[in-house]
Amino acid sequence: MNTQIKCPYCSKSFEPTDAYKHELEEKLLREVQEKHQEVVEKLKREKDELALDNKKELEVAKKQVAETVRLEVEKKIKQELQESMEATKQEAEAKTKQNAKLQEQIEEQSKLMGEMKNEKNKLRLAHEQELEETRKKTTETVRKEAENKIRLELENKITSTQEEAQAREKQNKELQEQIRGTLKQMRELKDEKDKLDIEYEKKLLEGQDKIKQAAKREAQEELGLRIAEKDKKLQDAEKQILELQRKIQQGSQPLQGEVLELNVQRILTELFPDDEIAEVEKFKNGSDIKQLVRSRKGMPCGKILWECKRTNIFKADFISKLKEDLLREEAQFGIIVTTTLPKQATNGMAQIDGIWVCSQALVESIGTILREALISVAREKWINENKGNKGDQLIAYFSSTQFAQQVRELAEALHAQREQVNKERTIYTRLWADRETQIDRQTKSLAKILSSIQGFVGSGMQQIEAFDLLSLEEGQE
Known part of the structure; x- marks a missing residue:
């Protein structure tokens, strides 16, 4: 199934x-x-x-x-x-x-040390008194010898500078004589050119009546060549005058700068006879003048470097160069004395990146203030030498706005007194300027009179050398 x-x-x-x-x-x-x-x-x-x-x-x-x-x-x-x-x-x-024995020995040694210390203090005091007497005698002798040496060197430098200035002046006179001769040649060339122009015009007029066209061209070419030759001589004479004037100006600039440096050195030497004022040799790196500040006892207190600049433009590299000199010379202050102040300057002085800049009028004020500052700092350092090193505090104080403001206030106070003298000088300068203006007007009037007379008399008029010299001086001004 x-x-x-x-x-x-x-x-x-x-x-x-x-x-x-x-x-x-x-x-x-x-x-x-x-x-x-x-x-x-x-x-x-x-x-x-x-x-x-x-x-x-x-x-x-x-x-x-x-x-x-x-x-x-x-x-x-x-x-x-x-x-x-x-x-x-x-x-x-x-x-x-053992400590008990050591304590007894320490007490005996302490007693001996105390006796030796007292004896040492007596010897030290006697030695210090003897050194102080010797130092006073030596310092006075050295100071007098240094003053005589500096004074003699400064007189020799001033004498050599004066001789050089006289040589420059003589050279300038020779150049001016050359200029006068060249001006005279220019006037003669100009007169001859005028005569040629008149002759050229006469020949052209005569050629219109008597000479044929070919003769006119020949005369025109001949006279044109002669005129071009005279123009070339005039141009060469003008170039020669400009070159002579340039040489005069170039020759005077180094001399003016050296005169400013010598003037500053003379002021410092007269103001501070205790200090060591040294001029730096030319063509060597470094500042123009070194000032080693010393106290009345002859103790070195610091160093100030001075740089003199006679220039039309104040350059920023002046500051950096002097700062390098300060580091190399281990100086505390640097000062630039210049005829042209920077934009930062007010009342004739300024402090730029730690460097002081001033005009010649404030050399005495700035130098005195900074020198006193160095002496004060050296004195405080000597007093506190056993209390620790205050170098950092001193550097901070020198670099602080407070110190700069104090120096500025003192310098401005001294400058205000000098301004009063300058105002009186300005008044007399204005009077001299008015007199010079009157002389210029009279000279121009005399020139017009002589020009009018020469227009009537012609080239036969006698040359007035005194008037030519006066006109030359006016043109140079």
Whole structure:
């Protein structure tokens, strides 16, 4: 009998028991897996309980061992500490006896040191008195010799500068004579050119009546060449005059700069006879003048570098160059004396990047203030030399706005007094200018009169050399 069942969807036939077989297998498998999982969990719990018991037993054993070790260590430490205390006590007793002996020796040495110190102080005072007397005698002698030497050198320099100035003046006079001669040649050439122009016009007029056209062209070419030759000579003479004037101006600039430097050196030498004022040799790197500041007792207090600039434009590299000189010379202050002040200057002075800039009128004021500052700082440093180094404080003070303001106020007060003198000088200068204006007017009037007379008389009029010299001076001004 066929017991298979046919699926109405896929038309597949199978036994009825096969429909429940798969479901029964899955159910049995789940039951087996659940039982296996229960067994595994039970074993795991038993394992954890066993491990926990072992851990507790191990901790108890560790505590017992640690307690035993601690007791033994404490016992050993107490024993060692007792022995150490006994040894320390014995050593302390020995040290006490030794310290007592050392104290007695120290007291004896202190007593001897006190006696030696008193004797040393007596010798030092006697030596200082002797040194002070010797220093006074030596300083006075050296100062007088230095003053005489500096005065003699300065007089020699002034004499040589005056001789050079006289030579320059003589050379300028010779150049002016050459200029006068060239001007005279120019006047002669101009007169000759005027004559040629008149002759040319006359020949043209005559050629219109008597000479043919070819002769006119020939005469015109000849006269044109002669006129061009005279024009060339006039141009060469003008170039020669300009070249001579340029040489005069170039020759006077170095001399003017040297005169400014000598003038500043003379002012410093007269104001500060105790200081060492030295001029730097020419064509050597460095400032123009070095001022070694000394107190009345001859003690060095610092160094000031002076740079003299007679220029039409104040350049920024003047500041950087003098700062390099300050570092190289280990100087405290740098001063630039210039005829042209920078834009930052007010009332004839300025402080730019630590460098003082002033006019020649303020040399005395600035020099006096900065010199007194160096002497005061040196005095304070000498007084406090046993109280610690105050170099950083002094540098900060020199660089502070307070110090710059104090110097500025003192310089402005001195400058106000000098301004009063300048006002009086301005009044007299105005009077001189009025007189020069009157002289110029009279000279121009005289020139017009002479020109009118020469127009009537012609080239036969005698040359007036004094008037030519006066006209030349007026043209140079």
